[in-house]
Amino acid sequence: xxxxxxxxASTVLMGAxxxxxxxxxxxxxxxxxxxxxxxxxxxxxxxxxxSQSDYVVKPSYKGNYTETMTAAIAAFRAGEQPHLVQVFxxxxxxxxxxxGAIYPxxxxxxxxxxxxxxxxxxxxxxxxxxxxxGELLSMPFNSSTPVLWYNADALEAAGVEVPGTWEExxxxxxxxxxxxxxxxxxxxxxxxxxxxxxxxxxDLALGTKENGFAGFDTELTxxxxxxxxxxxxxxxxxxxxxxxxxxxxxxxLPMFTNGECGMWMNSSAYYGSIVGQAKFKFGQTMLPLDKTxxxxxxxxxxxxxxxxxLQGHESDEYKGLAQFLTYLSSPEVQAWWHQExxxxxxxxxxxxxxxxxxFYESNPGTDTAIxxxxxxxxxxxxxxxxxxxxxxxxxxxxxxxxxxxxxNISAQEALDNAANRGNDxxxxxxxxxx
Numbered sequence: 230x231x232x233x234x235x236x237x238a239s240t241v242l243m244g245a246x247x248x249x250x251x252x253x254x255x256x257x258x259x260x261x262x263x264x265x266x267x268x269x270x271x272x273x274x275x276x277x278x279x280s281q282s283d284y285v286v287k288p289s290y291k292g293n294y295t296e297t298m299t300a301a302i303a304a305f306r307a308g309e310q311p312h313l314v315q316v317f318x319x320x321x322x323x324x325x326x327x328x329g330a331i332y333p334x335x336x337x338x339x340x341x342x343x344x345x346x347x348x349x350x351x352x353x354x355x356x357x358x359x360x361x362x363g364e365l366l367s368m369p370f371n372s373s374t375p376v377l378w379y380n381a382d383a384l385e386a387a388g389v390e391v392p393g394t395w396e397e398x399x400x401x402x403x404x405x406x407x408x409x410x411x412x413x414x415x416x417x418x419x420x421x422x423x424x425x426x427x428x429x430x431x432d433l434a435l436g437t438k439e440n441g442f443a444g445f446d447t448e449l450t451x452x453x454x455x456x457x458x459x460x461x462x463x464x465x466x467x468x469x470x471x472x473x474x475x476x477x478x479x480x481x482l483p484m485f486t487n488g489e490c491g492m493w494m495n496s497s498a499y500y501g502s503i504v505g506q507a508k509f510k511f512g513q514t515m516l517p518l519d520k521t522x523x524x525x526x527x528x529x530x531x532x533x534x535x536x537x538x539l540q541g542h543e544s545d546e547y548k549g550l551a552q553f554l555t556y557l558s559s560p561e562v563q564a565w566w567h568q569e570x571x572x573x574x575x576x577x578x579x580x581x582x583x584x585x586x587x588f589y590e591s592n593p594g595t596d597t598a599i600x601x602x603x604x605x606x607x608x609x610x611x612x613x614x615x616x617x618x619x620x621x622x623x624x625x626x627x628x629x630x631x632x633x634x635x636x637n638i639s640a641q642e643a644l645d646n647a648a649n650r651g652n653d654x655x656x657x658x659x660x661x662x663x
Contacts, residue, residue, distance in 0.1 A: 253285045254549050257311035260288055261297040261534065262371075265501065269569060277556045284549035294534065295620055298323070301539065305330050310539045312550050315370065317534045318357060319619040322441065324537055325366065326617065326662040332538040332547070334554065335365040340544075341551035349558075349576050353528060353602035357613040358535055361442065367535035368554050369575040371566075373498035374529040374598045375422045377517060381510040383410060383491040391512065395459065395519045398492065402471035405491035412473035413466070415481045416494035420626040421532055423494075424451050427459060429611040430516050432527040441615040445659045449616075449651045452644035455522045461640035464633050474634040477627055482506075496532060497598035500571025513594045515601055527611045529601040533572060564588075573598050617658025622651040 262270050267290050274286040291297040294317035301314040305327070316324055324331055338345035347355055347365055354369045377398075379391055387404040390397075402413020416422050428435050433455055438447040466472035473490065475481025479502075485493035486506035494516070503511060518526050536557075538550060556562060563579030566572060568588050574580040580599055583589065589596045605611075616622060629643040629650075638646070 258313040260315040343551035371533040373496040413471040414492040431523040439609040449648040452648040618654040
């Protein structure tokens with residue numbers, strides 16, 4: 230072959246490769262995962278991109294959950310929305326009310342001809358994001374539930390067993406402090422852990438209308454005697470450092486991992502962080518039961534987020550998005566994500582694969598979240614919640630609970646204030662969707 234012909238052939242080949250690469254359909258995914266989990270999201274997208282040549286998924290970190298949801302809504306109004314956005318569970322009602330913005334994931338999968346079976350998913354996960362008719366609105370992705378983390382070495386040194394009830398938590402906390410620890414127990418995401426999940430765990434309603442699932446005209450009822458008594462008891466534990474408040478979200482994690490607190494209640498998804506930070510033997514167990522409220526636990530509810538598809542794109546792009554969602558939900562990907570992070574494997578197959586791979590045997594307690602969520606068939610009180618403006622309502626709850634920890638008001642006053650202020654926000658949301 231002459232130099233000229235060789236150059237021509239190379240040019241044609243390079244042009245073909247460039248055209249092939251250029252022809253890939255782009256799918257934009259906005260998410261709220263920073264740090265190591267953000268790197269894991271990048272890996273999942275890269276692995277999917279490498280598995281086929283028709284589509285390229287481009288993940289973009291947009292800040293925390295609230296910032297990401299707000300950015301996506303603003304982008305939709307400007308006609309610049311991504312194909313997929315990660316929204317935390319309490320944003321569900323807000324997303325549902327964004328008329329014309331969402332593309333229900335079950336409809337998306339059907340329209341794209343992509344196989345989908347809702348029965349493949351853990352009931353306690355999928356039920357949170359279904360319509361009353363059973364249609365799945367968004368794809369479960371990073372689901373978690375709160376558990377009781379404990380410093381096994383500290384409990385052993387204090388001569389106490391892993392607690393299973395609130396009475397035992399109180400006794401263990403006292404033993405830990407008496408043995409030299411700075412605090413017995415702390416917790417984070419306090420509305421989610423101590424109000425939302427305490428209520429579900431004891432089969433108590435958070436609000437009317439099936440916790441908002443049956444209509445937007447709901448009223449908050451978490452300011453009941455049972456929740457008030459538990460929060461007051463916790464507040465009273467501050468007197469001798471059996472309980473120490475460490476801030477919102479996961480702010481109090483270092484108090485546990487540095488050995489300051491012997492017990493910590495927060496998301497199962499802190500597994501990766503605790504593995505990397507704790508220098509002691511630790512474990513996780515189910516949420517404590519308040520025997521003055523219930524004889525046995527019901528089930529816990531999820532936190533974390535799902536992936537919402539947004540309207541306004543081409544059908545071929547949605548076909549690629551559907552394939553990507555199938556990939557994300559595959560047993561292999563979900564088992565890897567679960568084992569790396571502590572998030573719940575959203576499908577039964579992923580949980581079974583993790584078991585077959587020996588993960589739970591090698592890491593005792595890592596199936597606690599699955600057991601809690603699957604403990605019983607969810608009731609109207611323990612299915613979850615669907616309140617409008619709940620992002621803002623959680624802020625209100627945080628403010629009132631912090632006034633309680635500061636000793637400025639009683640637990641009953643804090644809950645009454647939070648419910649009244651929250652109901653005002655519910656009415657504001659209800660007016661906005663009419």
